Amino acid sequence: MTAQRQHESMSRTQQATREKILHAAWNLLDVEDQESVNMMDIAKGAGIGRATLYRYYETKEFIIRDLTLEWGRRFSAKLFAQPLDGVTVGERICYIVRSILVEAYAHPHIIRAALPVIVAKNESMSGSRSGIRSLLPGLVEPVIADIKIVEKEKCLAATHRLLLGSLYMVNSGSDSISISMDTISFTLRKLLGERAWQRALPG
The missing domain is CATH 1.10.10.60 (Homeodomain-like)
Incomplete structure (x- = not known):
């Protein structure tokens, strides 16, 4: 193209x-x-x-792709511009996830347009590892970067799918933010393990 x-x-x-x-x-x-x-x-x-x-x-779809990337980058910069709430890995992950869901709830039409782009198989639409596919796991990755976790890449891939599912559920009105938070925190706590979840982080 x-x-x-x-x-x-x-x-x-x-x-x-x-x-x-x-x-x-x-x-x-x-x-x-x-x-x-x-x-x-x-x-x-x-x-x-x-x-x-x-x-x-x-096409409009390519505009939405770039719009999704820019939105994700701006959101990430804003999120990490100040210290994250929480003193443990679990608390900070929950803070990040809640921030993502609150942002999505505030812009339902944008999210509805962006979700098909995020899950697209077409490489020109979904982007590379450094593009759209990395947006959601990339928000969580800094929190667990220094933690020894078995099959960390698979954990991040699972986090990506959990967040996508929650975004779909919240966007459709099927789930509230609190219900999605409970589901994600429960699953990630089991996935990462109790020791990693409770690990204290520097301020």
Whole structure:
């Protein structure tokens, strides 16, 4: 897809245009389901022509992919900008998970649009190990980075699936945040083991 521009190689002007596109898409998708938003809406919101928009993104799905990445990075930066609540591994993991679910609850339309991208098998949609697939486990990984855990990668993969399931359940209204929290904390406590879960962490 030659029209899909790579962010890293863009000029400042191109980056500014890309940011306007993503900002417009966020404003629209934050209040409406993605089915109600089309490329013309996004172009109009960004203050650019439709032809310009298509030079950056061939489909709305690619916009949602980049929007999901940017949202995840901003959320991660905000989350780790200050000391995390909790003094043990378990307490900090619970704080991170609750923060993710609260953020998702605050932006239901965005999450509804992002979830299919996060689980996509298509490499161009889901991204590499350093992209979308790493967003959710990447939020938990710093807490357990220095802990010896058997098959840590599998634990992170399981955490990814637990968080995805909870995001779907909370987003659909099937579960409350507290119910999802109970499920995730119980499962991760068993998965990591009591010693790792109760391990004290530096402030």
